[in-house]
Amino acid sequence: MSQLLDGKKTAQEIRDLLKGRVARLKDKGVVPGLSVTLVGEDPASKVYVGAKDAAAKEVGMHATTHRLPAGISEADLRAHLIAQNNDAAVHGILLQLPLPKHLPEESLLDLIAAEKDVDGFHPVSLGNVMLGRPGFKPCTPWGVQVLLRRYGISLKGKHVVIVGRSNIVGKPLANLLVQKADDADATVTVCHSGTKDLARYTRDADVLVAAIGRGEFITADMVKDGAVVVDVGMNRVDDAALPKGYRLCGDVDFKAVEPKAASITPVPGGVGPMTIAMLLSNTVWSAERAAGIESAQDPFAN
Ligand SMILES: NC(=O)c1ccc[n+]([C@@H]2O[C@H](COP(=O)([O-])OP(=O)(O)OC[C@H]3O[C@@H](n4cnc5c(N)ncnc54)[C@H](OP(=O)(O)O)[C@@H]3O)[C@@H](O)[C@H]2O)c1
Structure with missing residues (x-):
């Protein structure tokens, strides 16, 4: 019987800590503002955006979701993002991905002001992560790191194998965990679709992180006995027996x-809620910095 790494519970603990910081900001006349932009009607994105909006409001932040039509022009979306950059009441800007195909994700993300990049996708944020400097950390990888630390799982000298090299999960996670720091200091291997004999690497992992986007891809024979397993995947698999017609499952x-x-994250209730908690954490930190309040970036350091 393994230990369940309960992201839902840990995320609630973070939100409870953030409520105190939001109250402190309100005493100074500042309400942390999160601006979320959703373009089009992607069903999964709508669910994620709804969850982010609700979580932000729960901690007392001001959250606005801008729902823009799928056919919006690049110029109009750029103008909308620039308006968010220039709005002093907005401390964090999030552009929900994926965008409709005609919109260039990369250059639009680059347009978000680095000092409001609470998703941590801007090249400046990612550069700081790579260099081990303070700055916004991408929410999913940071959530994985904080969850492991919260459960007392030391990464020092461990072999962490990450399957997936996306810019939002695999690459930044590798950069976070390889740092010379108490909650990192791991030896990291990053695997991808070009990796030959994937199981050779996954079976050697003390900590295995799956960020692939393929339902139940990691099977028991790919995992070492006693490994820590973190499942980032969030997949919809058809299931006619269920009222919705699908079920959610991870990559494991x-x-x-x-x-x-030894320990494993569930899906749902593992990395997903942590991602949202870290987004709120980044936004509160951003508002504190804008208000000139000294604060720690780590939500558990307060
Ligand atoms: N819980 C959360 O908050 C959260 C947040 C973000 C993402 N997710 C979920 O996490 C998963 C990954 O997301 P992502 O955005 O990182 O996905 P992505 O951009 O599609 O990247 C997937 C990665 O998996 C690799 N891959 C695909 N098939 C493989 C195979 N057969 N063997 C080895 N590697 C393989 C790809 O390799 P190549 O680079 O060679 O193509 C790529 O690096 C998805 O299920 C997503 O929904 C969850």
Whole structure:
């Protein structure tokens, strides 16, 4: 029986800590503002945006979701983002991905002011992560790191194998965990679709992180006994027996892997809620910096 790494519970603990910081800001006349932009009607994105909006409001922040039509022109979306950059009541700007195909994600993300980049996707934020400097950290990788630390799982000298090299998960996570720091100091291997004999690497992992986007791809034979398993995946798999017609699953075959693992994250209730908690944390930190309040970036340091 493995230990369940409960992201839902840990995320609630973070939100509870943030409520105190939001109250302190309000005493100074500042309400942390989060601006979320959703372009089009992607069903999964709508769910994520709704969850972010609700979580922001729960901690007392001012959250606005801008719902823009799928056919919006690049020029109009650029103008909208520039307006968010220039709005002093907005401390964090989030552009929900994926965007409709005609819109260039990269250059639009680059347009978000680095000092409001609470998603941590701007090249400046990612550069700071790579250099181990303070700055906004991408929410999902940071959530993974904080969750492991909260459960007392030391990464020092451990072999962390990350399957997936996306700019939003795999690459920044590797950069966070390789730093010379108490909650990092791991030896990191990053695998991807070009990796030959993937299982050779995953079976050597003390900590295995799956960020692939393929339902139940990591099977029990790919995991070492006693490994820590972090499942970032969030996949919809058709299931006609369910009222919705689908079920959610991670990138790890949870039922088969759980008995072998020392610790494992569930899906849902693992990395997903942590991602949202870190987004709120980045936004509160941004508002504190704008208000000239000295504060720690780490939500558990307060
Ligand atoms: N819980 C959360 O908050 C959260 C946040 C973000 C993402 N997610 C989920 O996490 C998953 C990954 O997201 P992402 O945005 O990082 O996905 P992505 O951009 O599609 O990247 C997937 C990565 O997996 C690699 N890959 C694909 N097939 C593989 C294979 N057969 N063997 C080895 N590697 C393979 C790809 O390799 P190549 O680079 O070679 O193509 C790529 O690096 C998705 O399920 C997503 O929904 C969850």
